[in-house]
Amino acid sequence: EVQLVESGGGSVQAGGSLRLSCAASGVTYSSYYMAWFRQAPGKEREGVAVFYVGGDRTYYADSVKGRFTISHDNAKNMLYLQMDSLKPEDTAMYSCAADTLTPIMTAVQALGGKTFNYWGQGTQVTVSS
Numbered sequence: 001e002v003q004l005v006e007s008g009g010g011s012v013q014a015g016g017s018l019r020l021s022c023a024a025s026g027v028t029y030s031s032y033y034m035a036w037f038r039q040a041p042g043k044e045r046e047g048v049a050v051f052y053v054g055g056d057r058t059y060y061a062d063s064v065k066g067r068f069t070i071s072h073d074n075a076k077n078m079l080y081l082q083m084d085s086l087k088p089e090d091t092a093m094y095s096c097a098a099d100t101l102t103p104i105m106t107a108v109q110a111l112g113g114k115t116f117n118y119w120g121q122g123t124q125v126t127v128s129s
Contacts, residue, residue, distance in 0.1 A: 001026050002024065002025070002026040002027050002098055002100065002118040003024070003025045003026055003118075004022055004023070004024055004096045004097070004098060004118055004119065004120035005022065005023045005025075005120055005121070006020060006021065006022050006094065006095065006096045006120045006121065006122060006123040007020070007021050007022075007023075007123060008020040008021045008123060009094060009123030009124045009125045010124075010125070010126070011126040011127075011128065012086055012125075012126070012127055012128075013127070013128055013129075014086060014087055014088055014127055014128065014129050015085060015086065016086050016127070017082070017083060017084045017085075017086065018083045018086065018125060019080060019081070019082050019083070020036065020080065020081040020083065020094055020096075020123060020125070021078055021079070021080055022034070022036075022078065022079040022080070022081075022096030022120060023077065023078055024077045024078070024079065024096075024098065025077065027077060027098065027100070029053075029100050030053075030054050031052070031053060031054030031055065031103075032052075032053050032054070032098060032099060032100045033050055033051070033052055033053070033098065033099040033102065033105060033110055033116070034050070034051050034053055034072060034079045034096065034097070034098050034099075035047060035048070035049060035050040035051065035070075035096070035097050035098075035099075035110060035111075035113065035116065036048040036049050036050075036070065036079075036081045036094055036095070036096060036097075037094070037095050037097055037113050037116075038090075038092035038093065038094045038095070038125075039092055039093050039095070040091060040092040040093075043092075045113060046061060046063075046092075046111075047059075047061055047110065047111030047112060047113050048060070048061050048064055048068065048081070048094070048111075049061070049064065049068055049069075049070035049081060050070070050105075050107070050110040050111060051070045051071070051072045051079065053072055053074070056072075058070055059107035059110050059111055061111055063089075064083075064090075067083065067084050067085045067086075068081060068082065068083050068084070069081070069082040069084075070082075079096055081094070083125070086125075086127045087127060088127050088128065088129045089127075090125060090127050091125060091126050091127050092124075092125060093122040093123070093124050093125075094122060094123055094124075094125050095119055095120050095121070095122040095123075096119070096120040097113065097116040097118060097119045097120070098116060098117070098118040099115050099116040099117060099118075100117060100118065101115065101117055102115045
């Protein structure tokens with residue numbers, strides 16, 4: 001059973017940085033998708049960044065391009081999201097997810113998140129102005 005546990009959330013002022021981590025256990029696949037999603041109160045879930053493990057392919061939402069960087073440490077089975085130049089609109093619950101079933105996805109499909117079959121509990125990020 002795959003388990004995902006996020007950490008690293010917190011409160012920061014606008015312009016600041018945070019690094020989110022996601023520890024993955026129970027993953028036995030060599031190629032699969034991992035991603036960060038976020039959901040603010042009253043808003044729909046939004047795909048933030050996707051990493052294709054085994055191919056090092058990445059996708060980003062337009063709203064975070066140039067500010068956020070997704071990375072993966074194969075040896076540690078860790079997924080990271082480095083968030084720089086944070087804005088108040090980045091405030092949300094950030095969740096890590098894995099898709100171990102879908103072999104190929106476009107950026108739109110991956111950021112849509114509909115096929116991801118494992119999810120973490122989330123970590124809160126609050127950016128104040």
